[in-house]
Amino acid sequence: MVHHLKAFYYFLFLYIYFFIYFFCKKMLDFLCLTDPPPEPAGENMNSTWINSQDSLDKQSPTSEVNDKSPTSDGHVPADSWEEAADAATPSPSRETPPTPDEDDEDEPSESDTIEKKKKKKPIEEEEETFKKEPVNVIFIGHVDAGKSTIGGQIMYLTGMVDKRTLEKYEREAKEKNRETWYLSWALDTNLEERDKGKTVEVGRAYFETEKKHFTILDAPGHKSFVPNMIGGACQADLAVLVISARKGEFETGFERGGQTREHAMLAKTAGVKHLIVLINKMDDSTVEWAESRYNECKEKLIPYLKKVGFNPNKDIMFMPCSGLNGTNLKEPLESSICPWFKGPAFIPYINELPPLNRNITGPFMMPLVDRYNDRGTIVMGKTPVTIDTLWRDDDEVNAVHCGENVKAKLRGVEEADIMPGFVLCDPSNPCKTGRVFDAKVVILEHKSIICAGYSAVCHIHSVAEEVTVKMLICLVDRKTDEKSKVRPRFVKQDQVAIMRFETSGVICMEAFRDHPQLGRFTLRDEGKTIAIGKVLKVVE
Template sequence: MAASEVVDGMQRLQVEDDSGPATSSPETLRNINIVFIGHVDAGKSTLCGHLLYLTGNLDERTLEKYEKEAKSKGRESWKFAWALDLTEQERSKGKTTDYGVASFRTRTKHITIIDAPGHKAYVPAMISGTGQADVAILVISARKGEFEAGFERGGQTREHAMLAKTAGVRQLVVVVNKMDEPTVQWSQERFRDICDKLTPFLKQIGYRPQELSWVPVSGYSGENLRERVSPSVCSWYRGGSLLEVLDALKLPPRPLDVPVRMTVVDKFREMGVCILGKVESGIVRNGDRLLLMPPRLAVQVAGITVDAEEVPAAEPGDNVKLLVKGVEEDDIHPGQVLCAEDAPVEATTVFDGQIMLVEHKSILTAGYRCVAHIQAAAVEVVFERLLAEVDRRTNQIAKKYPKFVRPGSTFIARLAVAQPVCVTPFKDFAPLGRFMLRDEGTTIGAGVVLRIPGQRIVSGVKGATDSSSSEAAMT
């Protein structure tokens, strides 16, 4: 995709005219979850805070308070960021350390925004936030030197984009921020240069042109956020504002008529035991009895909250707070899954996965250990056996039982974890069939679950059978 296609008015998502039909009531709005990702200091938190302000979710008095406090610290430009950077550590250093969540409404959608940290030290929190998203906004700083720092080796732009794709985020909005900065001044040439460098990489990791949208903005001044940027400021951009693009996003499919699956992100105590998570499939209703997997504990839903409002039911895509009975707070851990009693998800200590090794300091052999991120769970994993090397062009087995694999290769391996985790074959249920591999603070690979060998299920759902069945199926 040529950069000229981007700047000559292309919008990969059709933007509706302002004269289109307005939504009749908040109840008709469909929910969509959007995560803001990108290199540190790209302006993600400021962008999120300004969107909240423009949509009426950050009032003038609170903004003035933030501005006064930020000014006293010599950081007046951080006033919008403080809407989501709430801790003293985040505010004093100007770095998001955990993901923040807020929401606003457009004409057609209820949008939940997730502000993910951009610093390399907080990638696990970024992964947890991205796991709850349907769409990602990749925020790029147009300031001279900052885009290059994020995109070149060691920057987080590449890693965040790849992690979003691995997490199943199919739509990506590339927001080129800080276009009003003195080194940029809404330069068409700078915008084109960024597009030209990013496009091949995004294509390489799997994003198709129709899944991408490109928007130049200023997160601090607010230009091209709600209202389209004035031609007197930027004469070459003919696309929609960021809110118009978000309003036109395609909603992902919502699997309603299937068993309940809800991934657990966090827990806390508030008038009882509460679970935070995202409903992946099915409908969770107040009063439902569900299973917490593992360790197969029965729980009853005593209350459902979405965006601080109590609701009778939650649907796929909703990030919810459940008040539950039947379990203690210590029984709940990130990465567990709430599921239907009559159709529990599998929990196992071993699975076979197809992995793309993108970065590693040397060859990888059986016995190698690293950390696997499966939804919100982060578990140590060991490569028990390398089963096959795969030809990336044909996706066919090129070599059986290799002794080692090199960076850049795709292969099938048997992975084992010390504690049971909830996974499913990717072809059966994609949200629980993806995982990411990290070691020494670096993402080294991404993969999908192919099968659970021999149905070695530890949850009591299925009994053990021949453990060689996976190798037989692979051959």
């Protein structure tokens, strides 16, 4: 009897044990607690954000990063000494970007859905933006001429900065004893820039007119930050040279070693063809809208601007203004203030500028001018990547057009592997890379002679790389363009020569005649621009 009871309890225990086991297993399966679902493709740690100088008229889902490439194949006109490279390219009508098929997309997570609701621009609004031509405009000139103030005033007048924000800037500026600088804080967002009252990095902002979508590039005016100015100039379609009419300030910027001359020359070298000269601070007590002071500044500027390659009759527009008060920026001047100027105001004038000729049929090339979290090592070579997301003006979009400043999220590359100066391009038609190249160079300013072995810093768009003269090939006559038959031993100021250069690292470049934006460069030494040049041939 005892043995029968033991057997009964034994089988009862086993029955209860297996019942509990299978019951718990079924419950776990039902609650999906066994294995987590795999992460959706494209949401891994290999995604990185980049800022781009330019983009072409089509999406490129799979592209290739060429390291150390400075420029875009988008339109910036050639300079006056190679007009053949500036042939106009007809722009075909732009098509509305296709709406992605919802069935083909991965199911978004809750956080992604919230983010898209906040940031995703409606398709209708996107189409409206595409109808407006993108134009990149850089404000250049000597320090304290009023570039950032004019930029901030334009943002306020076009509704990009509201009155409450402006009042906040005004209070904060007053606390720092900089009452008249509050408008510049719309662009000078860095605390160091606000404390010192000087622009250091190229500021970036946006505004729209009836016909165009403008990107403001606010260049630093101090001579210590000329390399930053060059990086901004290479992105520009239009340059605005800001001049201070205040007594003594114009002379300091133009005649006494200021940056007015160098900035104008660098803008032309970077490919900017149309220049607007804003003669600012006309309301100052030393000027009081005097026509004589306006004409004095104009007459001194025109000969120099003509010398660097601008045509005074068709490339330059002069305007008086007051950046602090906004006079002649949006509304025309009243005759009671300035009876002698009958021209248009600044914003209406740039709204009516003719469309730019962009090479939208050329190979896809998108220069990278910035990235997030500057860390890690540089990886040389070619890296296939995929464009995951596109952003314009902090709004997520489906497509971007040639000439726009955009932000892109790349998949397939670590952020430490991307540096400013790399270029995103079509794998089937990549940019040329090399270290040795032949170039035609104009020596602008150099006290001593230049021989083989001379080193300087080469600014080829957003890349600054040390170069050495390997060989002097020949001299070129500035009038007849004839080449000397004897190889020169040296070159000096005001001479034109063909030289062979070698860079310290690999960069991306093309012959100027093929891609002007990939073939222009500036040579600087000891804080001065000594020469400008164009690439003739990439040797190796």
